[in-house]
Amino acid sequence: MTMAAGAVDAVSFLGLGHAFAALQTGNVLLLAFGVAKGGAPTARPAEALAAVATGIATAHAVIVRLERRGRRRSVRLGSPVPAIIIVLTSVVVTIIVDA
Known part of the structure; x- marks a missing residue:
């Protein structure tokens, strides 16, 4: 799962406007840098x-x-x-970027 998330982030950052799609720590940093510097784009990370x-x-x-309905098993199966x-x-994302 980590490898897939990393791949999604790499492709989305490079191909879809410099925002991360899977791991949000990078978006928080990009947003903070944009606010602090004033010139960096902040729209994509904010979105x-x-x-x-x-x-x-x-x-x-x-x-x-x-859980209120007593379906705890449904929650576990959704993992x-x-x-x-x-x-x-x-x-x-890979198909879209390659097109």
């Missing part, structure tokens, strides 16, 4: 962070709802889903 925050809020709402999404995203 990426907003998308991650939206995803986290949505996932939290789904998990809370499932491989992020890995699958990252791998699929890396394939799509």
Whole structure:
């Protein structure tokens, strides 16, 4: 999963406007550098962070709802889903960048 996330970040940073897609630490740093220096672009890292925050809020709402219904097993079975999404995203990003 780490390798797939790193590959997604490398491709997205180089090909999609200097923002990281998988690991958000880089986006926080890019945003901080842009604010501190005033000349570095901040829109793409800010967009990426907003998308991650939206995803986290949505996932939290789904998990809370499932747990209230007593479906703890559904939450545990959902763990491989992020890995699958990252791998699929890396394939799509690679196809888009190569096109």
